[in-house]
Amino acid sequence: MEGAEQWKVQVEQLKVHMEHWLEQGLELVHQIPPIQLYVGVAVLLFTTLLLLLTRLFNRRKSNIILLSGLSGSGKTVLFYQLRDGSSHQGTVTSMEPNEGTFVLHSEITKKDKLKPVHLVDVPGHSRLRAKLDEFLPQAAGVVFVVDALDFLPNCRAASEYLYDILTNASVVKKKIPVLILCNKADKVTAHTKEFINKQMEKEIDKLRVSRSAISDADISNDFTLGVPGKAFSFTQCHNKVTVAEASGLKGEVSEVEQFIRENV
Amino acid sequence: MLEQLLIFTRGGLILWTCKELGNALKGSPIDTLIRSCLLEERSGAASYNYDAPGAAYTLKWTFHNELGLVFVAVYQRILHLLYVDDLLAMVKQGFSEIYDPKRMVYDDFDETFRQLRMEAEARASELKRSKQVAMKPVNNARKQGQDQKTGFGENKKSNSGLADVGDAERTKSHQLENGYSNGNRVIESKLTAVVNGKENASSNVGAFDVNKLQKLRSKGGKKTDTVVNKGSKEESKKKVTKKNRVWDDKPVEAKLDFTDPVGENGENNIEVLAADQGQSMMDKEEVFSSDSEDEEDEEGSQGSKLEAKKKGWFSSMFQSISGKASLDKADLEPALKALKDRLMTKNVAEEIAEKLCESVAASLEGKKLASFTRISSTVQNAMEEALVRILTPRRSIDILRDVHTAQEQKKPYVVVFVGVNGVGKSTNLAKVAYWLLQHKVSVMMAACDTFRSGAVEQLRTHARRLQIPIFEKGYEKDPAIVAKEAIQEASRNGSEVVLVDTAGRMQDNEPLMRALSKLINLNSPDLVLFVGEALVGNDAVDQLSKFNQKLADLSTSPNPRLIDGILLTKFDTIDDKVGAALSMVYISGAPVMFVGCGQSYTDLKKLNVKSIVKTLIK
Ligand SMILES: Nc1nc2c(ncn2[C@@H]2O[C@H](COP(=O)(O)OP(=O)(O)OP(=O)(O)O)[C@@H](O)[C@H]2O)c(=O)[nH]1
Ligand SMILES: [Mg+2]
Numbered sequence: 112m113e114g115a116e117q118w119k120v121q122v123e124q125l126k127v128h129m130e131h132w133l134e135q136g137l138e139l140v141h142q143i144p145p146i147q148l149y150v151g152v153a154v155l156l157f158t159t160l161l162l163l164l165t166r167l168f169n170r171r172k173s174n175i176i177l178l179s180g181l182s183g184s185g186k187t188v189l190f191y192q193l194r195d196g197s198s199h200q201g202t203v204t205s206m207e208p209n210e211g212t213f214v215l216h217s218e219i220t221k222k223d224k225l226k227p228v229h230l231v232d233v234p235g236h237s238r239l240r241a242k243l244d245e246f247l248p249q250a251a252g253v254v255f256v257v258d259a260l261d262f263l264p265n266c267r268a269a270s271e272y273l274y275d276i277l278t279n280a281s282v283v284k285k286k287i288p289v290l291i292l293c294n295k296a297d298k299v300t301a302h303t304k305e306f307i308n309k310q311m312e313k314e315i316d317k318l319r320v321s322r323s324a325i326s327d328a329d330i331s332n333d334f335t336l337g338v339p340g341k342a343f344s345f346t347q348c349h350n351k352v353t354v355a356e357a358s359g360l361k362g363e364v365s366e367v368e369q370f371i372r373e374n375v
Numbered sequence: 376m377l378e379q380l381l382i383f384t385r386g387g388l389i390l391w392t393c394k395e396l397g398n399a400l401k402g403s404p405i406d407t408l409i410r411s412c413l414l415e416e417r418s419g420a421a422s423y424n425y426d427a428p429g430a431a432y433t434l435k436w437t438f439h440n441e442l443g444l445v446f447v448a449v450y451q452r453i454l455h456l457l458y459v460d461d462l463l464a465m466v467k468q469g470f471s472e473i474y475d476p477k478r479m480v481y482d483d484f485d486e487t488f489r490q491l492r493m494e495a496e497a498r499a500s501e502l503k504r505s506k507q508v509a510m511k512p513v514n515n516a517r518k519q520g521q522d523q524k525t526g527f528g529e530n531k532k533s534n535s536g537l538a539d540v541g542d543a544e545r546t547k548s549h550q551l552e553n554g555y556s557n558g559n560r561v562i563e564s565k566l567t568a569v570v571n572g573k574e575n576a577s578s579n580v581g582a583f584d585v586n587k588l589q590k591l592r593s594k595g596g597k598k599t600d601t602v603v604n605k606g607s608k609e610e611s612k613k614k615v616t617k618k619n620r621v622w623d624d625k626p627v628e629a630k631l632d633f634t635d636p637v638g639e640n641g642e643n644n645i646e647v648l649a650a651d652q653g654q655s656m657m658d659k660e661e662v663f664s665s666d667s668e669d670e671e672d673e674e675g676s677q678g679s680k681l682e683a684k685k686k687g688w689f690s691s692m693f694q695s696i697s698g699k700a701s702l703d704k705a706d707l708e709p710a711l712k713a714l715k716d717r718l719m720t721k722n723v724a725e726e727i728a729e730k731l732c733e734s735v736a737a738s739l740e741g742k743k744l745a746s747f748t749r750i751s752s753t754v755q756n757a758m759e760e761a762l763v764r765i766l767t768p769r770r771s772i773d774i775l776r777d778v779h780t781a782q783e784q785k786k787p788y789v790v791v792f793v794g795v796n797g798v799g800k801s802t803n804l805a806k807v808a809y810w811l812l813q814h815k816v817s818v819m820m821a822a823c824d825t826f827r828s829g830a831v832e833q834l835r836t837h838a839r840r841l842q843i844p845i846f847e848k849g850y851e852k853d854p855a856i857v858a859k860e861a862i863q864e865a866s867r868n869g870s871e872v873v874l875v876d877t878a879g880r881m882q883d884n885e886p887l888m889r890a891l892s893k894l895i896n897l898n899s900p901d902l903v904l905f906v907g908e909a910l911v912g913n914d915a916v917d918q919l920s921k922f923n924q925k926l927a928d929l930s931t932s933p934n935p936r937l938i939d940g941i942l943l944t945k946f947d948t949i950d951d952k953v954g955a956a957l958s959m960v961y962i963s964g965a966p967v968m969f970v971g972c973g974q975s976y977t978d979l980k981k982l983n984v985k986s987i988v989k990t991l992i993k
Contacts, residue, residue, distance in 0.1 A: 200391075204406045317780075
């Protein structure tokens with residue numbers, strides 16, 4: 112009982128103290144000339160605005176480039192080729208993404224300072240696909256690597272994967288550019304980019320029908336591709352979709368580098 | 376001889392291979408190992424067998440989780456190298472000392488490796504010599520133990536028999552964890568057939584990791600091989616006959632609740648249903664609310680919290696702030712145990728929960744705990760990622776696209792519904808038909824359940840309601856032939872999809888499984904859909920693995936057709952006990968393509984992976 116009473120008294124005392132301080136504080140504020148006050152507030156507002164703006168600015172100019180594509184298409188080789196100019200001792204199927212922020216190997220020797228790129232090689236194994244969704248919202252560009260050598264058997268799977276990327280909400284909304292990279296062009300039996308372009312357009316055209324049927328009800332989060340009633344072509348996409356050839360193994364990657372420079 | 380030893384990053388870059396060994400590997404054992412074992416959450420297993428034309432390798436591996444490195448050794452299977460585990464551990468130790476993420480070339484490791492290998496080989500041969508002295512008695516005792524255990528495990532039937540095996544033994548046991556990529560399996564069973572004599576092939580099921588016989592057989596090592604093998608073969612025969620009797624005695628199972636009373640009278644007043652029951656739920660995005668489950672979860676996690684408390688809250692708090700040096704098995708044990716129990720309360724088969732935990736442990740051991748994290752949440756996150764990986768389909772499950780492809784080739788798309796008795800095959804077949812109709816696909820049903828009386832009438836009722844043609848030939852005929860004629864009829868009348876209803880059968884019923892295998896071989900359907908109840912627990916593993924096994928064994932073709940997809944029924948009756956979905960997908964590798972969740976035609980859904988994982992974890 113006594114303890115509680117004592118406590119009450121203490122609280123009362125504290126209250127009095129507080130009131131006192133508050134009065135003092137207010138007096139101090141009144142002593143400051145109003146112009147100084149206004150300037151202070153203005154400075155505060157300005158800095159927060161600046162911070163917000165830089166945030167926004169930064170986000171728009173993200174430097175993240177994604178390497179996507181089916182397993183075995185050559186993404187990891189490409190990743191190390193871009194970073195180190197060599198594929199080292201070869202690769203095996205990736206279990207985790209490879210990530211790195213660096214200046215492209217071919218640009219290290221250049222005089223003018225270039226912005227480093229944040230490159231992410233997302234594993235192609237379908238069990239790991241979910242990883243791509245984590246990276247897509249921040250991406251400045253997507254390189255979709257296609258195995259031009261072993262293309263036909265994988266055409267449908269590759270097209271389905273590409274379809275999923277092209278209809279992804281972030282890709283559509285932010286118009287993230289996509290480069291379809293026909294890899295392994297060093298081999299004579301590799302298909303040309305024109306052929307691959309055409310086959311994938313055809314395949315996506317068919318997918319459009321069945322996919323839109325599946326997602327009757329959820330159009331809100333699944334964007335449709337192309338113009339209804341017209342054969343699909345990549346030019347109908349709102350984001351820029353281009354096709355290029357490369358060979359990660361032989362280091363012929365100039366078109367990828369160009370794509371990266373355009374978007375970072 | 377060791378064939379090869381590789382060190383690579385989890386990102387997939389090879390850092391070092393043994394140039395001295397040099398001989399190129401046949402096929403691509405490493406990629407296959409990663410794709411069908413490590414990425415399928417089977418990395419808790421002890422070894423993996425890889426077969427390619429002209430090669431039979433065994434692969435062993437170990438992870439360095441903190442550095443993100445993988446060490447894999449490849450050797451000829453016939454050699455049974457004893458020092459590989461030892462060598463891998465030493466290589467891991469040695470390499471982690473010189474590893475630097477920025478460095479890509481490790482030529483100086485060649486010399487270190489040579490020494491390590493010599494050491495390991497010397498130690499192994501010494502061990503052998505000392506063993507040979509005390510060989511005989513030990514071996515005998517072992518044999519007996521093995522036989523007993525075999526009998527025990529078999530009789531128990533439920534998979535819980537596994538739990539009786541000591542921990543140490545389990546990790547040592549050579550579980551032949553094969554993936555289920557088609558080619559691999561065929562070669563595997565063929566190879567064993569050659570080695571063990573043809574008869575054995577049916578009981579020796581190297582292809583499926585769930586196989587208890589195989590596990591038990593290999594536990595004793597190669598020396599007890601033949602003995603145990605014989606024993607287990609007898610066991611399995613006994614079991615089959617026993618099961619048969621059970622099957623015969625069993626009354627014909629209750630009719631699916633959905634059907635109207637069959638018979639002449641009933642049929643007359645069936646109202647015709649012209650696709651007007653609304654949209655099939657397949658097409659609706661599910662809004663998942665987990666409010667009710669959240670509460671339950673808290674209780675669950677409290678259990679694990681209490682366990683953690685035992686350690687003393689101060690030390691655990693200190694650990695969580697500073698970040699522990701590196702996690703070892705003992706640290707993970709309590710969290711994993713709690714997680715395993717939680718999975719099992721969600722009806723995940725025990726064996727699967729066990730394997731998943733082993734795999735998660737393998738991926739966490741040696742990792743540094745980040746600051747301000749608890750072990751239990753680290754373990755839970757790792758498990759969550761693993762579950763998402765498992766449940767994400769490996770291939771497209773866009774049936775409509777497949778139907779269109781078949782259409783272009785002017786062939787009907789054939790789906791065979793298989794499963795045990797009373798799981799709702801016909802009812803859900805009708806739901807799939809309704810869904811297809813809604814998407815303007817013309818459907819025909821084929822009544823190939825010529826075994827159970829009333830089955831054809833039941834299907835006919837559905838066909839009338841949905842106004843779709845049905846192909847039936849009564850009960851006399853061989854179902855394989857009926858299906859064949861149905862498909863012919865479909866191509867004549869231009870039906871785009873044929874849905875084949877088959878008799879429910881227990882997985883151990885040899886004659887009926889043979890009939891099913893014949894049906895599938897003869898008609899090579901585009902999709903073999905396993906219909907399973909979401910209610911099953913441990914039995915899910917047994918059903919699916921045996922179905923697949925029988926289909927593989929009884930097939931005449933070198934490339935047998937197996938189960939391609941799963942339809943889970945009665946999903947509305949299980950609350951949060953969604954474990955069967957996980958068990959079935961894990962064991963078969965086939966995706967869940969449909970989920971049946973109610974009594975009306977519209978009650979067919981897609982599986983929502985995210986919500987399932989959420990429910991399982993919480
Ligand atoms: N001929 C040729 N082969 C290539 C080229 N690029 C990659 N490869 C080969 O393709 C195989 C797969 O390459 P990876 O880079 O590991 O494939 P990935 O896309 O990273 O595959 P995942 O990690 O499984 O997604 C390797 O054996 C490479 O040697 C190329 O430009 N030309
Ligand atoms: Mg890779």
